[in-house]
Amino acid sequence: MEVLKKVAIIGSGVCGAYLAYSLAVKYEVYVFEKARGLGGRSASKRQGETSFDYGVSYFSIHDSDLKSFLTDSLFHENIELVDRKVVKLDRNDKEISGNRILVSEGTASKNVESGVWEQSTEALFVSKPYGNSFAKALLKDIKNIFLETRIQGVVKKSVVGSGLLQQNLQDDFKYKLILENAAEFDVDFDIIISTAPAAQSAAIYANYDDLVKGLSTVKYNPAFVLMFSLKQAAAVFSSPAVSESISKIRDADILKIKNSIIEEIIFNHKKPLRDSNTPAFVIKASKSFTENNLEMEHALIEEALLNEFFSIMGFDSDSIPELGFKHLHRWLYSTPSNTVKEYADLRPRNLNDRNMISREDNSESLFLKAENEEIYAVGDYILGSLGVEASLLSARALARILCV
Numbered sequence: 039m040e041v042l043k044k045v046a047i048i049g050s051g052v053c054g055a056y057l058a059y060s061l062a063v064k065y066e067v068y069v070f071e072k073a074r075g076l077g078g079r080s081a082s083k084r085q086g087e088t089s090f091d092y093g094v095s096y097f098s099i100h101d102s103d104l105k106s107f108l109t110d111s112l113f114h115e116n117i118e119l120v121d122r123k124v125v126k127l128d129r130n131d132k133e134i135s136g137n138r139i140l141v142s143e144g145t146a147s148k149n150v151e152s153g154v155w156e157q158s159t160e161a162l163f164v165s166k167p168y169g170n171s172f173a174k175a176l177l178k179d180i181k182n183i184f185l186e187t188r189i190q191g192v193v194k195k196s197v198v199g200s201g202l203l204q205q206n207l208q209d210d211f212k213y214k215l216i217l218e219n220a221a222e223f224d225v226d227f228d229i230i231i232s233t234a235p236a237a238q239s240a241a242i243y244a245n246y247d248d249l250v251k252g253l254s255t256v257k258y259n260p261a262f263v264l265m266f267s268l269k270q271a272a273a274v275f276s277s278p279a280v281s282e283s284i285s286k287i288r289d290a291d292i293l294k295i296k297n298s299i300i301e302e303i304i305f306n307h308k309k310p311l312r313d314s315n316t317p318a319f320v321i322k323a324s325k326s327f328t329e330n331n332l333e334m335e336h337a338l339i340e341e342a343l344l345n346e347f348f349s350i351m352g353f354d355s356d357s358i359p360e361l362g363f364k365h366l367h368r369w370l371y372s373t374p375s376n377t378v379k380e381y382a383d384l385r386p387r388n389l390n391d392r393n394m395i396s397r398e399d400n401s402e403s404l405f406l407k408a409e410n411e412e413i414y415a416v417g418d419y420i421l422g423s424l425g426v427e428a429s430l431l432s433a434r435a436l437a438r439i440l441c442v
């Protein structure tokens with residue numbers, strides 16, 4: 039019987055899940071996740087029948103192969119491409135009925151940067167019934183998943199004389215994962231892949247200077263995310279007495295806001311397979327508000343965000359609906375702030391051909407590799423701000439090479 043090589047994947051977000059799914063055809067795959075649940079930044083919190091996706095909410099995919107992969111019938115229960123009403127508004131000029139909004143259906147030419155307001159329909163992917171359901175679907179056939187298992191480091195061990203078949207030089211060495219209590223995980227690995235955010239991967243790969251050098255230059259934006267539900271039914275948003283601009287805002291699936299302490303409001307209850315009767319919102323605070331208040335008392339952050347939310351939604355102070363559940367989450371690593379351009383110089387050099395691949399023509403690397411080792415780092419930070427798509431492209435590039 040053929041003995042499969044063993045791969046350790048650190049992290050169970052979309053990147054780790056995609057790799058596990060893809061590599062399982064050729065390798066014995068082990069997944070290690072420090073959290074209690076799967077999904078990483080495609081995180082979701084449940085409160086009774088109501089749920090909140092407080093990491094990635096919707097995402098777009100431009101790559102046609104990836105798009106076909108995601109729309110494959112294999113995953114139709116857990117991922118869907120949906121048309122969403124996206125309303126963009128600017129809070130700079132609050133005098134005009136609180137918010138100004140421009141309806142520009144069907145036109146892509148409006149320039150938001152110049153202060154124009156718009157409403158559009160975007161086709162976006164959404165995981166269902168929860169934010170982490172897609173990652174879970176990818177991982178469903180992986181037997182070796184270790185939750186609440188934080189990897190501290192990697193060491194290389196010689197296995198000469200252990201009776202293992204020596205086919206080439208690389209078979210003389212295996213990798214061991216170091217756990218939190220400094221013990222070694224009891225499996226010899228041939229390949230190690232970290233999908234943890236760059237700073238966490240740098241800590242895991244502390245013994246590999248070339249990786250640390252690249253990884254430690256990546257910076258992430260922190261983000262406050264407030265999730266809450268209302269006690270009233272969703273009908274509270276369809277009051278006929280509100281102005282036209284307010285009803286457009288209340289009718290949105292996603293609000294993107296400029297010049298406000300809130301950057302984005304997601305109407306979570308409008309996503310597929312959610313409890314549509316209970317209004318459930320996920321608010322992402324603006325970058326500057328988060329950075330300036332990172333250590334602020336959470337109750338004050340919540341109050342500021344809720345006041346701004348109800349003002350945007352056109353509620354007077356005496357008509358504010360009663361809150362149900364409420365929770366503030368502080369992400370230290372939400373999205374990478376480095377761009378691919380800044381990152382280009384850090385890509386591995388002197389790689390042999392099988393390590394060269396790119397988004398379009400397979401000629402440029404989309405992952406990092408320790409020199410002369412089977413140790414890799416993949417994630418959204420390779421391509422900058424593309425989010426889930428960046429993670430999937432990075433994972434796919436490595437999966438293609440390892441599955442040759």
Ligand SMILES: Cc1cc2nc3c(=O)[nH]c(=O)nc-3n(C[C@H](O)[C@H](O)[C@H](O)COP(=O)(O)OP(=O)(O)OC[C@H]3O[C@@H](n4cnc5c(N)ncnc54)[C@H](O)[C@@H]3O)c2cc1C
Binds near residue numbers: 093096234261373429
């Ligand atoms: C608030 C927010 C909003 C976002 N909005 C969007 C959006 O609108 N569109 C979009 O495309 N993207 C968005 N993103 C970014 C998107 O979530 C990420 O790009 C994507 O989920 C990254 O997936 P990943 O698998 O690469 O990393 P992660 O999901 O971060 O997975 C890494 C995993 O590694 C685990 N890990 C870390 N260290 C260790 C260790 N030592 N041992 C074991 N496990 C470890 C972590 O627990 C985590 O589960 C958003 C992110 C946040 C936080």
